[in-house]
Amino acid sequence: MRYVKLKKEKIKEFLLALQDYGELYAPIKVSEKYFDFRKITNEQVDEVVLDYNRTLRPPRRFFFPEKEVLFTFNSKKVEMYENKEAFTSEPVVLFGVHACDIVGLRIMDSRFIDDQPDPYYRARREKGIIIGISCLPDEYCFCNVRRAEFVDSGFDLFLSEVEDGYVIRVGSVKGHKIIDATENLYVEVTKKDSDDLTAFDVKKSKMFTVSGNWDSLRYTLELNDEHPVIWMRESEKCLGCGNCTITCPTCRCYDVKDYPNLDGETGVRVRIWDSCQFREHGLVAGGHNFRPTKESRFKNRYMCKNAYCKEVTTAYCVGCGRCTYFCPAGINYKQNLIEIRGGI
């Protein structure tokens, strides 16, 4: 692997240089409490926040947009025309992605780029550039027990904080090309930087409120399928708004809808994010619902996030803490899992 060091004062120049590679998105403060990835113009480079806690919307939205036109159609001719936007659009340069979100993207890849790859997702993902950044956890984070606090692939560049700058790990050919083109920005990595990195990791690992790993959580969850208290108590609080699934970096359910235009002939077929917390998610023809109660839908999310994964990591949950942080009902996902685990 190739390492270079970026001094703190050069970060602005670095961001400006990144704009040559596509549309630059980076985390900025969007409200008193929340951050979000937004498009960065030359004037906004100063607003980029490097030590944000978590973004409101997950990075998957750049490759799997919340609302995407798949086809335009002509209903009289019964013809559909592929929407080329995903294939012709500018590449997305996503700056400042945390390790857990990069793992989240890899989980998305495992579902969307499998033996029957989704053409729209793949087109966007293949040209996109991911630039990660190291972070320190807050009380909502539990990526360490999900083994998502560190990544060694899935990014083009990864910035790890050291005392007076960032050590950049190069993770792909695209990353090499960016470094080659902007070589004058960097300095050599020293022994001190290497030590700083280790110190940062030690500091980080001490900041987590949970430790060990939760690989066995899937079995604990299954054994507590009939937990006397937790499911009823927590799902009773749930508003069924679907915020947890919208902000989740690995949720990928979608619905397909046709929107006709007023001329009665043309229109668009779009896919929009769906949520398993909605009543319609398990509904089939004839009115039967496979998840009729709020409790069953609530439980389904816990199972899907913790027990269904076969690829990349041991769970589809990466421990980013978004579903707790953004829950309007104050349901504490992390605390509930700890409770199911017996308080550990």
Added chain:
Amino acid sequence: MTEELHRRYIPDGQDNLYDTHKCRVLRVYKQTEMDKVFLFRFIDQEVGKNWKFKPGQFVEVSLPGIGEVPISICSSAMRIGFFQLCIRKAGRVTTKIHELKPGDIVGIRGPYGNGFPMEKFFGRNLLLVAAGLGMAPLRSVFLYAIDNRWRFGDITIINSAKYENELLFARELEAMRDIAEAENIQIIQTVTREDSPNRLKGRASEHLDKVMIDPKNSTVALCGPPRMYKSMFEKLVEMNYDPRRIFVTLERRMKCGIGKCGHCNLGNSTSWKYACIDGPVFDYYDIISTPGMLE
């Protein structure tokens, strides 16, 4: 739990997975008040020539402007060039499909799903149990078995519905009676909620004792509402049918058909399935090891 059953089916010849092929409605047959059978043919003959499916697979029927619905194919997989879909008027899209007339065009993509592992059925007796709309996918299996009659042992089909006028393909099965007798095919038709002069009364599971075939060397294919499966399983296992050879098909709200949209996602840590690519046909052990399948 065989490799073949879980082999993921990949349709080829499509640039965009979500793109459809145009099909023309050739005939519309009214089955019951709510169900119609549509006969489709691909407009592009090249596509039609190469388009094959397995019994139990489904297609996504697309009406631009209205939406898409997953519908299982009900014609014989041996007869190439056209296919039939039995569609119940249940929702927005199917109501619109019911308005189609011969000559109208729809978009079709698929076939999707694993389908019944028919090669596993060869050389064995076959018991088919359908309840309500479940007759549609099982008709595909039934016709396939008739077209390959020499590959199968004795065949019994139980067709059940709530009311006499909801019994799907009843007249077709009736018309087969003479041939069926000559070919060792037993046809049982039953209605659960009314007394009908020429039908048996009661649920399909209540008529299992009338089935002529030998349970030992049999395969069973079930299709109906999830509630029926539970009672059938108990009965069938009790009657010494081999659990490994009991297959069911499931229904979910599949939006994509290729394991992306997440609506048919079910299971637990050891058995995690997408009904559209790992199913919709599952065997008995899949069903008992995967919670949520029958709920």
